[in-house]
Amino acid sequence: MVKHIAGFTTLTLTVIVLLGTSFQTDETIDLGNYSTEGLNLNYTVIDDIQESDELLALLNENDSDEAFTPYLGKSFVGFKEALAFKESGGNYNSVNTYGYLGKYQFGASTLKLIGIHNPAKFLKNPRLQEKAFLANTARNKWILRRDIKNFVGKRINGIVVTESGILAAAHLAGPGSVKKYLRSYGLDNFADGYGTTVYYYMKRFSGYDTSFVKPNRKAKAI
Structure with missing residues (x-):
């Protein structure tokens, strides 16, 4: 019995020595060379927006530019951010060769209207x-309210018309051009200076939830 205990003890000591050797490194890390001095370690991370009412509250506070979540999907925020990325790469300071401004590439005449x-x-x-x-977007939705009612769900030029597609195309070309496209069943297909068409925006931005936007003929940004 004593021999067994001694043998077990020897084996245990051998394993400990081997494990200790295997975890040794050739170099010793001097932690004195590292410091967090001067770094801002106060992080505030917004919770993932799970419920639509939380999203609407953020948008109603006009803080939609700060309401980021990696799970945008087909939400309204997902819609506006996808559109902004196509327009300017999401750059607030962007000015294109035709003089259109900002993240969403507004023209001066459209800005005056709002x-x-x-x-x-x-x-x-x-x-x-x-x-x-x-x-x-609210103003365009009011102008196009009848066309949204009449054409959403119909197929034009091989794509199913959606409200978000209509609103995106109106941002590109103006609501008048979208009316012409829909009422001609795709024959009158406006293209901007870069060759981007109403059809392309109708297809690219289809299926987003834009129900948050309420039609407003007198919508103003200020």
């Missing part, structure tokens, strides 16, 4: 750009 008369200040104000997008 109450913005200083394009230079608009370009420097991300929050105002977000308000402008919401106001312009």
